[in-house]
Amino acid sequence: MAAEAKQTCYEGSSVQSFRFFLEHSGEHQAILQRVHDILPGEFKRIGAGKSSLDFLGVGSGGGELDVQMLTLLQSIFPAVPITADTVEGSSQLTDNFKALVAKTTNLQKIPFCWHIMKCEDYEKQVKAKGDMKKFDFIHMIQMIYYVDNLSTTIKFYHSLLKNNGRLMIINEAANGGWDILWKTYKKELCVDAITEYRSSGEILACLKSQGLKYEEHVIPNTFDITECFNPSSQTGQRLLNFMTATDNFYQSFTPEIRAGILDLLRNKCSTEKDGRVLFNSNLSCILVYA
Numbered sequence: 001m002a003a004e005a006k007q008t009c010y011e012g013s014s015v016q017s018f019r020f021f022l023e024h025s026g027e028h029q030a031i032l033q034r035v036h037d038i039l040p041g042e043f044k045r046i047g048a049g050k051s052s053l054d055f056l057g058v059g060s061g062g063g064e065l066d067v068q069m070l071t072l073l074q075s076i077f078p079a080v081p082i083t084a085d086t087v088e089g090s091s092q093l094t095d096n097f098k099a100l101v102a103k104t105t106n107l108q109k110i111p112f113c114w115h116i117m118k119c120e121d122y123e124k125q126v127k128a129k130g131d132m133k134k135f136d137f138i139h140m141i142q143m144i145y146y147v148d149n150l151s152t153t154i155k156f157y158h159s160l161l162k163n164n165g166r167l168m169i170i171n172e173a174a175n176g177g178w179d180i181l182w183k184t185y186k187k188e189l190c191v192d193a194i195t196e197y198r199s200s201g202e203i204l205a206c207l208k209s210q211g212l213k214y215e216e217h218v219i220p221n222t223f224d225i226t227e228c229f230n231p232s233s234q235t236g237q238r239l240l241n242f243m244t245a246t247d248n249f250y251q252s253f254t255p256e257i258r259a260g261i262l263d264l265l266r267n268k269c270s271t272e273k274d275g276r277v278l279f280n281s282n283l284s285c286i287l288v289y290a
């Protein structure tokens with residue numbers, strides 16, 4: 001019997017859980033702050049002398065970051081026509097993205113192409129058709145944990161870059177809080193949508209093995225997980241659910257495993273400041289050259 005495809009794309013409760021996490025983690029703000037330092041120079045290099053620019057988001061989610069990056073690209077090249085494609089398997093999050101585009105006045109001139117499918121299926125589709133649209137800028141932000149095969153995915157999306165293009169991968173940093181948590185509790189956590197946890201360490205090793213040229217920038221971030229240590233806190237429970245990719249942290253693990261995870265979170269993944277426990281949520285921004 002064929003193995004059932006694992007469900008990695010966010011719908012229903014995972015959309016709620018992700019939204020809750022975004023509200024509490026400051027992750028988008030941290031990414032945007034850093035990306036606004038890095039991307040203006042990159043976009044100028046990518047777009048120099050080009051008469052059109054093609055942008056692709058892979059696993060764009062609700063598109064909050066895409067809208068900001070497209071706005072930046074447009075502000076740097078106001079006279080150059082831009083197209084935007086997105087490959088995202090969640091129809092619910094793609095609806096959010098569409099709604100966000102609809103209310104962003106400056107994006108009305110950009111034609112969007114919505115590929116509501118897993119990035120592996122997009123790959124199969126373009127290979128079957130034989131005509132691959134190429135892109136100047138492709139991003140994969142916080143989504144590489146979910147792809148079936150890291151190496152073939154990077155190879156394929158890198159092959160879609162146009163001359164002078166960049167593939168931007170943003171992922172949890174090697175040796176950060178997520179990396180420590182997910183590798184220490186691999187047996188308990190890597191059982192569902194994520195079967196192989198990947199931090200920036202695995203991505204850099206993959207880029208090196210493919211001989212690709214890249215540069216790496218740290219995106220510093222921490223968020224407050226103090227509430228996770230109060231078992232009657234709803235906020236704490238919801239954060240723990242997202243961080244362990246479960247629907248219910250308290251029902252998913254034995255008391256021993258829960259105690260071990262909480263101890264690790266406090267003592268190995270976080271720092272304490274003014275009585276608050278701050279989880280190390282550093283990210284890594286990797287720019288891969290065409």
Ligand SMILES: C[S@@+](CC[C@H](N)C(=O)[O-])C[C@H]1O[C@@H](n2cnc3c(N)ncnc32)[C@H](O)[C@@H]1O
Nearest residue numbers: 008009010059060061089090118119141143146
């Ligand atoms: C953690 S969210 C990140 C969303 C967005 N990039 C952001 O940073 O706000 C992961 C996203 O990847 C999408 N996803 C998961 N597996 C995927 C796959 N195989 N192909 C395309 N998208 C996928 C999910 O639906 C979700 O929107």
